[in-house]
Amino acid sequence: MTRDSSVDQLPTLSAIPFGAGDGLPVKLLTARQRQDLTAISTRISVAARGIVYREDAVSNAVYICREGAFKAFRELPSGKRRVTAFLYPDDLFGLAQNGRYVNTVQALTRTVCFRVPLEPLAGLLRSDAELGLQFMCKIVHELRSAQLRMIIMGRRSARGRIAMFLTTLERQLSGHAPRTALPLPMSRSDIAGYLGLSLETVSRAGKQLVTMGLISFPTRHSVLVLDRTRLEQLAKNV
Amino acid sequence: MTRDSSVDQLPTLSAIPFGAGDGLPVKLLTARQRQDLTAISTRISVAARGIVYREDAVSNAVYICREGAFKAFRELPSGKRRVTAFLYPDDLFGLAQNGRYVNTVQALTRTVCFRVPLEPLAGLLRSDAELGLQFMCKIVHELRSAQLRMIIMGRRSARGRIAMFLTTLERQLSGHAPRTALPLPMSRSDIAGYLGLSLETVSRAGKQLVTMGLISFPTRHSVLVLDRTRLEQLAKNV
DNA sequence: CGTAGTATTGAAACGGATCAATATCTGTGG
DNA sequence: CCACAGATATTGATCCGTTTCAATACTACG
Numbered sequence: 138m139t140r141d142s143s144v145d146q147l148p149t150l151s152a153i154p155f156g157a158g159d160g161l162p163v164k165l166l167t168a169r170q171r172q173d174l175t176a177i178s179t180r181i182s183v184a185a186r187g188i189v190y191r192e193d194a195v196s197n198a199v200y201i202c203r204e205g206a207f208k209a210f211r212e213l214p215s216g217k218r219r220v221t222a223f224l225y226p227d228d229l230f231g232l233a234q235n236g237r238y239v240n241t242v243q244a245l246t247r248t249v250c251f252r253v254p255l256e257p258l259a260g261l262l263r264s265d266a267e268l269g270l271q272f273m274c275k276i277v278h279e280l281r282s283a284q285l286r287m288i289i290m291g292r293r294s295a296r297g298r299i300a301m302f303l304t305t306l307e308r309q310l311s312g313h314a315p316r317t318a319l320p321l322p323m324s325r326s327d328i329a330g331y332l333g334l335s336l337e338t339v340s341r342a343g344k345q346l347v348t349m350g351l352i353s354f355p356t357r358h359s360v361l362v363l364d365r366t367r368l369e370q371l372a373k374n375v
Numbered sequence: 376m377t378r379d380s381s382v383d384q385l386p387t388l389s390a391i392p393f394g395a396g397d398g399l400p401v402k403l404l405t406a407r408q409r410q411d412l413t414a415i416s417t418r419i420s421v422a423a424r425g426i427v428y429r430e431d432a433v434s435n436a437v438y439i440c441r442e443g444a445f446k447a448f449r450e451l452p453s454g455k456r457r458v459t460a461f462l463y464p465d466d467l468f469g470l471a472q473n474g475r476y477v478n479t480v481q482a483l484t485r486t487v488c489f490r491v492p493l494e495p496l497a498g499l500l501r502s503d504a505e506l507g508l509q510f511m512c513k514i515v516h517e518l519r520s521a522q523l524r525m526i527i528m529g530r531r532s533a534r535g536r537i538a539m540f541l542t543t544l545e546r547q548l549s550g551h552a553p554r555t556a557l558p559l560p561m562s563r564s565d566i567a568g569y570l571g572l573s574l575e576t577v578s579r580a581g582k583q584l585v586t587m588g589l590i591s592f593p594t595r596h597s598v599l600v601l602d603r604t605r606l607e608q609l610a611k612n613v
Numbered sequence: 614c615g616t617a618g619t620a621t622t623g624a625a626a627c628g629g630a631t632c633a634a635t636a637t638c639t640g641t642g643g
Numbered sequence: 644c645c646a647c648a649g650a651t652a653t654t655g656a657t658c659c660g661t662t663t664c665a666a667t668a669c670t671a672c673g
Binding site: 531532533572573575576579595 | 660661662663669670
Binding site: 211213214215217219221232234239259262263264265266267269270272273276277279280281283284286287288290291333373374375 | 449453455472497500501502503504511515518519522525526528529611
């Protein structure tokens, strides 16, 4: 993990529909707010498999993903790993509980993120209520993702869970070209941990979707959606 | 659902460890803030089974639970109901997406809650950044609950899920006397919807815990924890 | 006191977990 | 650029627990 001294890139917390229509009428980040955020943050590059922070470590900062993808996971007493979230550009992570991080965050690819120390952030949020609303909307967004996850994990069939996972993924990677393969930076094992399935079941269910002609795996780390209609039908059919 | 004109009770958003140690150093609500909140909110009484708002309805306000318990649920295409959350005093609910509520909230008992209209709330949050931080911490708290839920639902065994549900419940009802029965205002079916199990499995797993001597059901709507140690052991053993 | 919703109990079958063996990929160094 | 080693993924067979369908018991409310 290396810290770039050149803070040439501004956080783009606003790229996602940030507060747009969540009830509270909030606008996007202003140039001034981005500048303020930048002033207190550090740009960090992380190599693939690099750890950003570990579970239970004392929390000093929150992070905003800029490039690449991360996974957030928790180690369970049984030794199993439950993947809490996959993090993509513009995602906020590192919200702590009782001053400590609740999960470990690891880079899946070469990544870039912004590190925003808590002390100055709190000051900034206190002086700029509008920015506070922005953050709040972002966190509400996180909350939505978590609730969607619960719906996914409540499903019986592995096929259905994978279908939901893929459609969700497609929506999250808003910047990808249509009819091209989606990057799948995580391992099958990570997907299993995310969906609450065993690795073998993920593999089998994936193959089923391929056999059904809904998707294909150009490589193990990319998916191509062949029949979006039927895939979404399968996903919605909870 | 009736609106009381007498606004004699103040919202106690702060009763829960609100912002205490979440990294950002935030204090409890001041008298002034509670007063401001009260000024814009309405106290509402809801009879058991009364609906506070429905899924997809246009959102005008957020709510703070004061007395009693609610369930929040979503109707799935298959007709099944997934229970998103059980809401207890001091819980915040009604956060919308794209200006509409994402689930239906129904009272499980006779309840009292505060209705906080969005427009004035946004104004208040804009003028009082500190209050904004309070809300933010509250929402982060919600996020934690959602993440715990995901852990619960990831478990294989029904017994384990029920054990976690009960221990969580006990923690949420911070005001209950020890060694007394916990109120269980929701139906077995609601619990099933919450845990992603079938109603029958909830019933069977409950009976197993009774047979094991960990709990007992004085009535169908209350639980008594007999062996907290073993119950928590079962709960933690993920 | 009856009735409708709610809960329990039983029997059978489906689906995913697990254990185990093999195949494929990835990245490293020659 | 290729070969090799370790990690990752696929595939197969069996087991176990939950779901489902079905029948009965309970309880709360009018």
